[in-house]
Amino acid sequence: MANAVLIDTSKCTACRGCQVACKQWNQLPAEKTTNRGSYENPASLSSKTWTKVTFKETSNDGNPEWLFAKTQCMHCTDATCVRVCPTGAAQKTELGAVIIDQKECTGCRFCVENCPFEVPQYDETTNTAKKCRLCYDRISNGLGPACAKTCPTGAVQFGERDQLVSSGKERVSSLTEKGLTNANLYGDTQLDGLGVMYVLTQKPASYGLPEDPKVPPSAVLWQDILKPVGAIAGGATLVALIASFVANLGYKPDTPKGGK
Amino acid sequence: MKQIARQSGAARFVHWIHTISCLLLFYTGFALYIPALNGLAAVFGGLQNSRLVHHYSGFVFLGVPILMILGTWNGFVAFMKEVFTWEGDDDTEWFKKFPAYLFNAKAKLPPQGKLKSGQKFADWFILGSSLLISLSGIIIYFDLAFPRSLVQWMYPLHDSSMIVLGVFLLIHIYLGAGIFQPYRGMWRAMFGDGTVSEEQAKYHWPKWAKEEK
Numbered sequence: 001m002a003n004a005v006l007i008d009t010s011k012c013t014a015c016r017g018c019q020v021a022c023k024q025w026n027q028l029p030a031e032k033t034t035n036r037g038s039y040e041n042p043a044s045l046s047s048k049t050w051t052k053v054t055f056k057e058t059s060n061d062g063n064p065e066w067l068f069a070k071t072q073c074m075h076c077t078d079a080t081c082v083r084v085c086p087t088g089a090a091q092k093t094e095l096g097a098v099i100i101d102q103k104e105c106t107g108c109r110f111c112v113e114n115c116p117f118e119v120p121q122y123d124e125t126t127n128t129a130k131k132c133r134l135c136y137d138r139i140s141n142g143l144g145p146a147c148a149k150t151c152p153t154g155a156v157q158f159g160e161r162d163q164l165v166s167s168g169k170e171r172v173s174s175l176t177e178k179g180l181t182n183a184n185l186y187g188d189t190q191l192d193g194l195g196v197m198y199v200l201t202q203k204p205a206s207y208g209l210p211e212d213p214k215v216p217p218s219a220v221l222w223q224d225i226l227k228p229v230g231a232i233a234g235g236a237t238l239v240a241l242i243a244s245f246v247a248n249l250g251y252k253p254d255t256p257k258g259g260k
Numbered sequence: 261m262k263q264i265a266r267q268s269g270a271a272r273f274v275h276w277i278h279t280i281s282c283l284l285l286f287y288t289g290f291a292l293y294i295p296a297l298n299g300l301a302a303v304f305g306g307l308q309n310s311r312l313v314h315h316y317s318g319f320v321f322l323g324v325p326i327l328m329i330l331g332t333w334n335g336f337v338a339f340m341k342e343v344f345t346w347e348g349d350d351d352t353e354w355f356k357k358f359p360a361y362l363f364n365a366k367a368k369l370p371p372q373g374k375l376k377s378g379q380k381f382a383d384w385f386i387l388g389s390s391l392l393i394s395l396s397g398i399i400i401y402f403d404l405a406f407p408r409s410l411v412q413w414m415y416p417l418h419d420s421s422m423i424v425l426g427v428f429l430l431i432h433i434y435l436g437a438g439i440f441q442p443y444r445g446m447w448r449a450m451f452g453d454g455t456v457s458e459e460q461a462k463y464h465w466p467k468w469a470k471e472e473k
Contacts, residue, residue: 084415086293087307106292106307113403113411122404127308222416227294230423237427241434244362251365251441253463 003096003139004161005148006168007070008199009207010175010183011155014039014053014068018147018156022051022072025135025146045071047123050132051147058206069207070147070156073098073119073132074187075195080215081111081120081129083223090120090129096161096195097134105129116191116213134195164197171199191215263455264472270335274328275450281321282429288314289422315401322394342375343383347467351377365442371466382428389428393421 023030031049033042040055051072058065075098081090082098089104090111100111100120107127111120120129135145143149144158157164168185175183180201187194190213198204204211267275288310291300301310329336346352350370355377361367375383396418403411438444442463449456461469 088295106311216412218412226419233423233427237430247363248365248441
């Protein structure tokens, strides 16, 4: 059964309880940050911060609007980190979570550089990449992730993906009826379906979410095209050289005329 | 039998360094970056260590030739001139006839100078792909200092350079190590005392052999 998270930004009050619950459950230390003139803190995801609420100040028909959205790993079905991981450390699990097995990770940073959402973060002290793992230890024991558990408004829901898609769609139509005409469901189709979906009240770009996230074309060339090309090129060369050797079995050099 | 000097001590030294670093790089590269071959990394004590071997060998692979080029500048310039000089019809004809010759070593080929046209052709690709694999490797190693959009393209560049280098390396070993029957004994030029026999010189590089007399 594929699980997922649905984040309803229309219910998010930016209390950041999810950030704290994530740190607490995963035993992640606090980070020293500086005032950047925003409540959004820390500035970005890091190896010690696996989820954070973004605060976007926008204007809607001349009225100021403050958009909140919890960000973390999107647990993609077609996950770029899983495609590029050379050791199998990054895996899409049957529970819907994409995890990076810390024992298998060699710190090559392929996932860090290629994730379309720029989620995995390199930890120098452990030489591994780290990110949200959808509280894999909790969900495999029948509990919801810590962020969903703690959310006081129900903005973060954990459950069966298909159900969340339909409840997300319902929520979007009810918001539209209430006059939020830009409301939309994000993540139901992207990258074969994201494991984290959003009910957004504005266009994805207003939240800093890519409209159409893709596996980078360079990663497709690298993983899906060059690997077979390399195998064919190397194999064909070997076959040709063996054939050449066999064709010349019994070869004797001409003795030079008049030579010693 | 008379021996003719072919490879200088400096050339043989760099070749030794490259033989070792290149084989280590290919081995650890396959072990690290092809999941099915991860097991090969056990030789170096696991994936983390193999990664270190890959990185250090990479710096040796690039660093030693650079130092040698700076130290023996005139020799390097002479080598580059040789590599980028095409000796007209003899070279063109040789190049055309070589693929068939691989399967019929009794065939006659046009006379060649110090480097056969096939050697020059291979050198272009080996030099080019070595430069590209080094450049992309450095950017991948220091990835956090470069923009993501650049780093992302370095991975396929690194791999495609590896494929080109790998194909030429297989052919190079087949010929240079004398697995190919007419090239028997050729290993001495690089791994031995740096000489080839007069007979070999006359057979492989007759124009050069005449000059050396």
